[in-house]
Amino acid sequence: MKKAIQLTINGQPVEASVSPNQTLVQFLRDDMGLTGTKHGCGLGDCGACTVLLDGKAVNSCLVLAVQADGCQILTIEGLAENGKLHPLQQAFVDKGAIQCGFCTPGMILSAKALLDEKPNPTELEIRTAISGNLCRCTGYQKIVEAIGEAAEVIRFREES
Amino acid sequence: MLLPKFDYHEPATLEEALRLLSEMGGNARIIAGGTDLLVRMKLKVEKPSQLISLRKIPGFDAIIRRENHGVTIGPAVTAAELSKNELILDRFTPIALAAGRLGAPVVRNRATIGGNLVNARPAADLPPACMVLDTKLKLKSATTEREIEVGEFFRGPGETTIEPNELLVSIFVETPAPWTGGAYIKLGARKTLEISMVNVAVLLTLQDQEGIIVDAKIALGAVAPTPVRAFAAEEYLIGRQPSTEVFHEAGAIGVGMCEPITDHRGSMEYRCLMIETLTSRALNQAYQNALAWKP
Secondary structure, eight states: OOEEEEEEETTEEEEEEEOTTOBHHHIIIIITOOTTSOOOSSSSSSOTTEEEETTEEEEGGGSBGGGGTTOEEEOGGGTOBTTBOOHHHHHHHHTTOOSSOSSHHHHHHHHHHHHHHOSSOOHHHHHHHTTTOOOTTOOHHHHHHHHHHHHHHHHHHHHO | OOOOOOEEEOOSSHHHHHHHHHHHGGGEEEESSOTTHHHHHHTTSOOOSEEEEOTTSTTTTOEEEETTTEEEEOTTOBHHHHHHOHHHHHHSHHHHHHHHHSSOHHHHTTOBHHHHHHTOOTTOSHHHHHHHSOEEEEEEOSSOEEEEEGGGTEEETTEESOOTTOEEEEEEEEOOOSSEEEEEEEEOSSSSSOOOSEEEEEEEEESSTTSOEEEEEEEEESSSSSOEEOHHHHHHHTTSOOOHHHHHHHHHHHHTTOOOOOBTTBOHHHHHHHHHHHHHHHHHHHHHHHHTOOO
16 A cells, blocks of 8 residues: 655655655656666665765665655765755765766765765864775776865855 | 565654554564664565554653663664763763764764664674673563563574563663773674674773772673673683783683684684783773772
């Protein structure tokens, strides 16, 4: 039997009807058309499906859509403002931290959760924050640099 | 990877959850964080026809300080919360450290202490940490209520003394004595998203800052079908003056308590060597933490 859920996705209130066995990543991609969130291993190992649930980075393949009832979801589509890339997205572009791009949405959202909590992270904190996100192009070095640069940009923007 | 079909229930009270659980019995599974259960369901290891969610039950995600006495941890408290909570870090250190090593940040934000205990995987992070502290689990069914020491809870890989109609409703941990320090060390091939090859939790209590060891608890994970206490090593330590040599000897005694297996994560011989090394290392760390104890 389908269940009715109400949640907020990228700032927009959404009402929907979902099957209990539908995961959050399936709901976001198949029902909401938000295909920026990638479906990788499906077992919580790769982090490609990372979204922010009430501000915390989670594997959306291991969350049921019904469990997101009443929650705030942020996906990669919700990061840019007025057509302008978020500093994290811009830093990933500028630093060449994207190769195939499959891990990128998850990497950026794990990094966003980190910077929201710690605006001035150490390199170790950055590496720990993305330790549940696998990149098989092995672009980790550039990714870590991009997150560090984005942190600086955000801090500078908030100071000025 | 798709989930099999099931019915989903979200009781708003504990009473309702217990009633559902007693009505559905073996067909139902409890879902909290889902980081273990949903994986097992996707792999078709488990096929419950009913899932009962804990997310609406009041108080299940709370950490409550019991003045001068201990702490009550709700079963749905996440590993991330435990790893950052100042009270847990300060007084119940092995639990905070073990929670901070469970999975990866994306897993820790969902995985719960209740799930980690009830799933009873031999290599789980939180069971050894709870076993070195004085931890009691409260189990409730629609008609019964009982309390059990965490050391008597585990029966084998994935097996505990919990009945199908029972729910773990709270975890009480007694505050350790003054001059106590704790540590937790996990060994895997990589730092995150790893199933331990060996894990060690220890708690060491000194008479005072320069005194002898008056109490010692050592629990080892991934070295036997359930996490085990190294009682002989603990007995050896009690009454002795702490030193690197004493800690090393305790590690050597600890190996005798274990029956590690050889698998793709590591050989029996390697695990035995690591038990010895990590136990003595963890004791050293716990000793440093005990010296830094503050009222």
